[in-house]
Amino acid sequence: MSRERLARQQAELLRALLADGPAPEGFDATRLRVEANVLRRKHGRVLAYQRPELAEALGERFGPLFTEFNAGRPKRDTERSGEYADEFVTWLVAGGHLPKRRRGWLTRIWRR
Template sequence: MTAGTGSPSDPDGVDSGSWDGTGAQVLAAARLRLAASQRELVEALVAKGPVPEGFDPLQVAAVRRGLERKRLGGIGYHFPALAGAIRANPGLMELFGSWHSANHPGEGPEPGYYADGVRLIGFLEGIGRLPGDATREVLMLRIGTSAAPDGHRIPARWAGLRRVGVDGKTWWVAGSHRRWVWLRSPRCP
């Protein structure tokens, strides 16, 4: 096997004209290098890892922000007030960016934007940064909701009195089937 010229038809600079045992080894080594490069790029885009050699850091940062916004938009489909409050507050947007890089999409017991939103609510509530605008959505989540065909969330089928805690406050909810009322609770936005 001889060293190639690095031409477009031979990008690695290796002449792979003979496909004996060494040709297959060269191909396997090239595949491993490609997989490692792709892994580095994904880490840079999703987990704010170092930018791989050969990539423009500004373009990687722009794509990273785009992926964060796409994920927030998906969460916003299920929790629009939460997503809107995060977008409106630069501090919460920065906090969402760090949460996004630490919690890769599709991880956890349930993949999907709804599960991401539930995990994000738990994270924000745990550090005391849950936006007040999202209180009603979190209450709906806590009393047990299901998605209606039009995308809105409706209470699940249950009847009776239920105590729900959100952000350190206790809310009393009475309901039956799809009708419910807030009882003796703090002001709900």
């Protein structure tokens, strides 16, 4: 198998797992959806770990809001977690789930 073909197949798999792309040839679409959901929940846990102030500020709303955000804007395969967290915070503010940036606790959430 050529490197180019392998790279193409890996990119197709990442699109299926991270960006709701179609299942690559030879993969079970149902199983890929299960794995994609697991990865999305993991991204949410990583984000909550990286930004504990954010998770604390949202409380029980964190999980459902992250799920909603992630459904409309899945994490890209080349994207760093911090960048993705920043976009989540921007989305939360735009949606009225968090107040606009100001000094104090929210500044810590916006730390990047």
